Amino acid sequence: MSFWKAGIGGMIGFTLGGPIGGILGAIIGSKLSDEERRPSNNQKNQAAFFTALFACFAKIAKADGRVSKEEINKVDQFIKERFNFPPDQRAFAIQVFNHAKDDRNSFEAYAKQLASLLASNPSSLVMFYDCLLYTSPSPRDKRQSRMPSSA
Numbered sequence: 001m002s003f004w005k006a007g008i009g010g011m012i013g014f015t016l017g018g019p020i021g022g023i024l025g026a027i028i029g030s031k032l033s034d035e036e037r038r039p040s041n042n043q044k045n046q047a048a049f050f051t052a053l054f055a056c057f058a059k060i061a062k063a064d065g066r067v068s069k070e071e072i073n074k075v076d077q078f079i080k081e082r083f084n085f086p087p088d089q090r091a092f093a094i095q096v097f098n099h100a101k102d103d104r105n106s107f108e109a110y111a112k113q114l115a116s117l118l119a120s121n122p123s124s125l126v127m128f129y130d131c132l133l134y135t136s137p138s139p140r141d142k143r144q145s146r147m148p149s150s151a
Contacts, residue, residue: 018109018113019055019100019103019105019109019110019113020048020051020052020055020110020113020114020117045117045118045121045124048113048114048117048118049114049118049124049128050089050092050093050096051096051110052110052111052113052114052128053128053131053132054075054093054094054096054097054100055096055097055099055100055103055105055110056100056107056110056111056132057075057078057097057132057135058096058097058098058099058100058101059100059101059106059107059110060107060132060135061075061101062101067101072097074135075097075135076090076094078131078134078135079093079094082131082134114128
């Protein structure tokens with residue numbers, strides 16, 4: 001049945017397209033159980049939200065050219081504290097982060113696609129940017145950065 005799971009993952013990736021769809025198609029297909037059917041629009045939007053969020057975390061962490069252990073720990077701490085994900089969702093977030101830190105898509109590509117997908121839900125976009133600001137380094141005081149920089 002993994003062929004069908006991969007097909008569903010590919011369908012999700014195709015419907016979303018762009019960098020978010022690429023990651024979702026690559027990761028989700030193998031994670032679907034045999035009972036799961038076509039995802040709802042809400043499920044697609046939630047998946048896109050979290051894919052873009054953790055992809056953008058990766059892009060921020062790698063902005064200086066490398067991702068430090070400290071930055072990885074900060075994102076993991078954020079996952080545990082802010083979202084309280086069960087182990088399978090935490091593993092998904094980590095997979096997205098690891099994939100995105102080395103892919104060719106830019107931070108802007110992920111953010112623009114998510115803005116387009118969630119244009120009718122501005123509160124979700126505000127939450128997205130709030131999460132990014134929570135973990136981003138402060139330009140004023142590196143010692144107060146929420147996601148430590150390796151610089």
